[in-house]
Amino acid sequence: MTAALAEKSPGAPAPARNATPPRARGTARRRGLDDGPPRWQIYLPLGIYLLFTLIPFYWMLLFALRPSGSTSLVPWPVTTEHFEKVWNERNFGTYFLNSTQVGIASMVMTMLVALAGGYALARFRFRLKNAFMLALLCSQFIPGALMLVPLFETFRNLQLINSMWSVIIAETVFQLPLSMILISGFIKNVPESLEEAAWVDGCSRLRAFLAIVLPMLRPGLIAVGSFAFVHSWNHFLFALMFLSSQDKQTIPVGLNTLIGADSVDLGALAAGGVVAAVPVVIIFAFIQKWLITGFSAGAVKG
Incomplete structure (x- = not known):
């Protein structure tokens, strides 16, 4: 009856004939999305x-x-005979502990130095800054094998051969360029006005960095730290060249000892591979959200 009165009223607007209800529009949109590839x-x-x-x-x-x-x-x-063999007879418990120490120490040193260098690259202006950034990028093209002889001579003069500190320092040095570039990108995404407001309130630069910038870098620090830890955990060459005692070897070198000249114990080698892979898988399972967020944030600004 209301519709009939509206049609009879001379001043009433004509009803829209092709009007689509909201539910029908939603259905049409879903059908449009389903028109893509199967x-x-x-x-x-x-x-x-x-x-x-x-x-x-x-x-x-x-x-x-x-x-x-x-x-x-x-x-x-x-x-579980293969796991018992590699853990007890092949000394994988010691290898696991050594790899953990090297990975954690390299990760902490890399993050501390990369924080200082990345902050300088992101906040300060100095001569040859672009050239320095280019040198950091170019250093990633140098394989570690080319630096073995000079590194070995340096560590021998410092009496660090057969010391785990030689592997830790070498891993930290080779991971620093990429880590500094990533950290500088993360810091550039933090507005500098926040630090300036803290300076106005009486904070020093260091205190403003610790209170304002550092908490906002958590995804980036997790990304850089996890990358540094996994690289140190899996690296084989430095531990093989700089460590001679069996009780100081890491897991990659321990896996190499399972391969004999005439035969290979496949069960023990596979068990050792599982022991080496499980910690990395567990770490990435817990930090994958922070890892993706961190790398995507660092890629916004170079």
């Missing part, structure tokens, strides 16, 4: 990539968990 064209390549990625890990777990001499493609019955 889902199988997206999930099939991803599934194939995931399959090729996980097969090596499954193969490693298979050799580590199945009994010696078994040819089954399923690790059943599950055994």
Whole structure:
């Protein structure tokens, strides 16, 4: 009746014939999104990539968990003999502890020096600043193998050969250029006006940095620190060249000792690989959110 009166009223506007209800518009939008490629064209390549990625890990777990001499493609019955062998007989407990010490020390030293250098690159202006940044980038193209002889001579003169400090210093030096560049990008994303407001309130530059800038760098510090730790954990060359005592070796060198001249104990080697991989997987499982946020934040400004 109301619609009929509206149609009879001379001054009433004509109702819209093609008006679409909100629910119908939402349905139309969803249909428009579904007009893209079929889902199988997206999930099939991803599934194939995931399959090729996980097969090596499954193969490693298979050799580590199945009994010696078994040819089954399923690790059943599950055994821990290979883990007991590498941990007790092959001294992997010591290797694990040494790798942890090297990784944590390198990570802390890298983050401290990168914070100071990155802040200087982000906040101060000085001559040849761009040339210095270019030199930092170019240093990433120098492989560590080219620096073994000068590093060995330097550490021998400092009496650091067969000392874990030689590996820690070498790892820190080689990770600093990229870490400084990333940290400088993170600091540039923090407005300088926040520090200036703290200076007006009576804070020194150091106190303003610790109270204002440092808490906002948490995602970036987690990204840089995790990258430094994993690089030190997995690096093989420096530990092999600078450490001669077996009780000071790290996990990568310990894995190399499982490969004999005439035979390879695949079960022990796979168990050692699991021992080396599990801590890294656990770390990235907990920090993946901060890692992605940190690297994306550092890529905004160079």
